[in-house]
Amino acid sequence: MSQIEVLAVASEIYPLAKTGGLADVTGALPKALAPLGVRIRTLVPGYGSVLAGLERGRTVRRLDRFFGGPARLLAGTAEGLELFVLDAPHLFDRPGGPYAGPDGTDFPDNARRFAALGRAAANIGQGLVPRYRPQVLHLHDWQAGLAAAFLVYDGGQRPGIVCTIHNLAFQGQFDSKMLNELGLPARAFTSDGVEYYGDIGFLKASVRLADRITTVSPTYAAEICMPQLGMGMDGLLHGRADRLSGILNGIDVDVWNPADDALLDTAFATPAGRAGNRATLQARFGLAPDPDATLFAVVSRLSWQKGLDLLLEALPVLLAEGGQLAILGSGDPALERGFQAAATAHPGRVGCVFAYDEALAHLVQGGADAVLVPSRFEPCGLTQLCALRYGAVPVVARVGGLADTVIDASPMSLAAHAATGVQFAPVETPMLEAAIRRTVALHRHPDTWLRLQQNGMASDVSWRASADRYAKLYRGLLAERGG
Numbered sequence: 122m123s124q125i126e127v128l129a130v131a132s133e134i135y136p137l138a139k140t141g142g143l144a145d146v147t148g149a150l151p152k153a154l155a156p157l158g159v160r161i162r163t164l165v166p167g168y169g170s171v172l173a174g175l176e177r178g179r180t181v182r183r184l185d186r187f188f189g190g191p192a193r194l195l196a197g198t199a200e201g202l203e204l205f206v207l208d209a210p211h212l213f214d215r216p217g218g219p220y221a222g223p224d225g226t227d228f229p230d231n232a233r234r235f236a237a238l239g240r241a242a243a244n245i246g247q248g249l250v251p252r253y254r255p256q257v258l259h260l261h262d263w264q265a266g267l268a269a270a271f272l273v274y275d276g277g278q279r280p281g282i283v284c285t286i287h288n289l290a291f292q293g294q295f296d297s298k299m300l301n302e303l304g305l306p307a308r309a310f311t312s313d314g315v316e317y318y319g320d321i322g323f324l325k326a327s328v329r330l331a332d333r334i335t336t337v338s339p340t341y342a343a344e345i346c347m348p349q350l351g352m353g354m355d356g357l358l359h360g361r362a363d364r365l366s367g368i369l370n371g372i373d374v375d376v377w378n379p380a381d382d383a384l385l386d387t388a389f390a391t392p393a394g395r396a397g398n399r400a401t402l403q404a405r406f407g408l409a410p411d412p413d414a415t416l417f418a419v420v421s422r423l424s425w426q427k428g429l430d431l432l433l434e435a436l437p438v439l440l441a442e443g444g445q446l447a448i449l450g451s452g453d454p455a456l457e458r459g460f461q462a463a464a465t466a467h468p469g470r471v472g473c474v475f476a477y478d479e480a481l482a483h484l485v486q487g488g489a490d491a492v493l494v495p496s497r498f499e500p501c502g503l504t505q506l507c508a509l510r511y512g513a514v515p516v517v518a519r520v521g522g523l524a525d526t527v528i529d530a531s532p533m534s535l536a537a538h539a540a541t542g543v544q545f546a547p548v549e550t551p552m553l554e555a556a557i558r559r560t561v562a563l564h565r566h567p568d569t570w571l572r573l574q575q576n577g578m579a580s581d582v583s584w585r586a587s588a589d590r591y592a593k594l595y596r597g598l599l600a601e602r603g604g
């Protein structure tokens with residue numbers, strides 16, 4: 122089996138730069154695919170955090186006057202990842218996150234910043250780095266999308282192109298006046314190219330021009346071909362459905378390993394070992410040390426997508442059922458205010474930590490009875506996978522990857538010892554309330570609950586099966602393109 126060389130292109134990679142699941146995926150895939158004969162190197166922007174974490178960095182090319190300033194392409198490693206870094210201080214080395222400044226406002230030059238990333242990726246695909254010719258460019262999300270347009274409109278030999286959609290809500294849509302400034306030829310501005318509702322669409326270009334399109338769960342792959350969740354791109358995606366597939370995300374089962382997790386109060390291999398974490402979790406969130414309450418938790422960005430406004434509406438039911446709620450999240454100030462008000466009104470029953478805190482996330486997963494994920498849409502979702510592995514019962518909306526990874530506790534699935542959680546649909550408050558009631562009822566039957574936990578902990582949430590699918594996808598693409 123010959124080795125395949127893949128250049129992944131992404132705006133985030135764990136552990137150097139992360140705002141969400143995208144970073145987890147780009148950080149995990151190289152490790153998961155290496156044993157399958159796929160070598161992935163990843164091109165990322167040279168944010169301060171990336172440059173600081175780069176080991177053995179060396180300059181492989183200088184790029185003078187690159188999108189408004191001097192730049193360098195560096196090669197190096199970080200935490201076992203093989204990286205190319207686009208070091209362009211005028212674009213990437215600034216305070217704030219990958220996309221927005223410290224005040225949370227998007228950078229005004231994001232089109233230029235990520236066009237530069239795409240241009241650099243295309244250049245590498247065309248042979249910019251001596252003795253390196255990737256056979257596949259794997260473009261993650263809109264930030265990498267313009268690489269497809271550069272490769273196609275430059276003409277000549279090009280690598281295969283795979284486009285992965287991690288979240289269709291973020292599309293990278295910018296004013297058509299920028300065409301020239303972004304280095305795109307006028308002929309690219311057609312419906313078969315970068316044009317998107319009169320603007321330039323970065324993700325659109327990638328979806329239109331890639332040889333293969335993937336998204337992060339089979340259900341989401343079907344959902345985005347339909348108007349309700351297609352977010353304007355359903356027509357195009359439906360038209361390219363023969364190129365589109367859903368491959369589930371996994372989690373890094375070494376990082377998320379309850380039997381050997383220093384971030385827990387007590388590591389555990391069976392549900393019985395969780396009690397210490399549960400008590401610590403209650404203390405950390407200011408909850409009463411109630412052994413009988415069903416302790417619900419949330420680990421999430423606080424945003425409309427995640428459906429947490431519905432949880433605020435359903436809170437009276439959760440409390441009337443004797444439940445407790447621990448919220449770990451950050452984002453939308455209105456949601457933070459809502460949960461803070463609930464915590465103030467119900468001391469000992471609702472507790473909040475408004476932060477992004479990886480360490481605390483482990484304790485929440487290891488101590489909560491149930492983890493709520495009431496998302497309006499969810500391409501894959503990682504939180505419920507961590508919950509399964511840690512014996513917290515996921516209570517999820519039946520959408521996207523949540524539908525594909527949690528098995529609802531119906532009488533039949535319980536009898537078959539297959540059930541791992543609770544699902545509800547449609548994503549509306551009364552259904553969430555019913556799911557909360559059902560969860561509390563299940564929790565009151567210790568044998569049933571234990572079985573749910575055991576089934577969850579036994580389910581395979583690793584990358585193993587999905588890594589295999591990506592390897593097959595790359596091999597199939599190369600075979601189609603003649604080796």
Ligand code: ADP
Binds near residue numbers: 140145450
């Ligand atoms: P998304 O990418 O839409 O935010 P995912 O479920 O795919 O949602 O991935 C989110 C990842 O970030 C998960 O690993 C989740 O545990 C983690 N996460 C989200 N919010 C927080 C938080 N406040 N503190 C710690 N981890 C968080």
